[in-house]
Structures are given as C-alpha cells and as structure tokens.
Amino acid sequence: MSKKNISLIEATDYNQETEMAVLAAAMSDPSRMKILCALMDGKAWTATELSSIVDIAASTTSAHLSRLLKANLVTCLSQGRHRYFRLYSNNIALLLENMMGITFQVNNSSRSKVPKELRKARTCYDHMAGEVAVKLYNFLLENKWISSDGCDLTAKGKEQFLQLGINIDEKTKRKKCCPCLDWSERRFHVGGQLGASLLDCFEKNNWIERVHGYREVTITTKGHQEFRRHFFIDNQFEAIR
16 A cells, blocks of 8 residues: 555544544534433424523523534524524434433442332434333234344334334435444334334324423323233233243
8 A cells, every 4th residue: 555545544543533532523512412412302492491490590401502503513403583402413423322321330339329100211313222022022022023134124113113103215325224223221112113102102192292392201191001902012011021
C-alpha cells in the first residue's frame, strides 16, 4: 500500500474519531443527557415541557437543545408558532439504550434505585421495554412467531399478528424486527417495526397507558387480561409454562 493511500486512511480515521469526540462532548453534560433520556419516550416535546420535565431553567434548556441539534442528536419539528423536539433517529435511541445498559450493573445498588414500575414496563423510544416486554419476546421466540435470531417474522407469526391487527410492511427499509438488549433485565425485548407496531397496538386497544412526561407504561386491567389471553403472561407477568 502506498504512503498516499495510508495517509488517506489515516485522515479518514482521524475525521471519524473527531466526529465521535464531538458527539460524546454534546452528550457529556448531565442536563443534556436528562433531555435525551426524557425523549426516549418516543414523543416530541416543546422546550418548555422539557424544561419542566428535566427541572432546569427555560433559557438553559434552549441552550442545551441548540447544542443537541448541532450534534444531530435531536431534531426540531415546527407547527405554527410551536417547536417540538424529538430524538434524531432510532439509532440515537439505540445508542442511549446501550449506554444505559453499560452503566447499569445487575448486582450493584443501581438496580434497587430503579423504580419498580419502570422496570416492569416502559418505552424504549418507539417500542416497549422492561420485564413485560422481555416476557413477550420470550413467548414470540418459544412459540416460533419470530425466527430463532429474532430478526424476522415466521409465517405463523405473520398470521397471528394479523389477527391482532398488525401487518408488517414487507417493503419497509427498517428492520422488520430485531432483538434489543433490555438494560434493566439484561435480556432481549422486541425492536424494529414489529416492536413499534406492538406498542402502537397495545396503546390503541387500551392495553397500556403512557405516563405523561415519563417512559413509564402502566398496564391496564384490560391489558392484564389480553396479555394473558394472547401471550400466556399472567397478572404478575410470569410466563405460564
């Protein structure tokens, strides 16, 4: 390999490393990280709402959002006089979820500090996470609704999901489904288009209720019944064998 080619590779590597450092710097402030974690509920929020959720001054929130926008960590949607902020992409949500997993140690005191409700069921951007979601993933895998690697739907799964009103677009550019490592359970839950479609289905059919301003998800009385009926998960969310 010529010296010129080596120099080009080194320049490319250097630029990528610099961009990674810029991204890390944008995430390094605790308040900015709180904003990003608040947006993990998958919704779009105004600066005023985020200021209240994160509990920092409105002017400080605006400055932090400007930094996050420049780093392509969040995006801004304008509707009339209002501006709404949300995570830039699914990849940013996945990065945050992985960071949560790295910083969360199963056997140390951090596990006991996580609210029980949040560990039971929460949003992971546009799909569901927590104990309930892990139990659901295990059911789908064991009953062959999804492939053994969790990355595709089986013929049986497509038929069963259709009965729930879920039809996965075969032409979607997004992964039809994928295993997403759950940071509190250290096991997989369902991501991809299937994960998003399931969360949407659960919410539209009143199986769950989203807690405004938080990632926490509450299972309704109807939801307890339907999770048991369709996925053999009982009211304590222990899989029925």
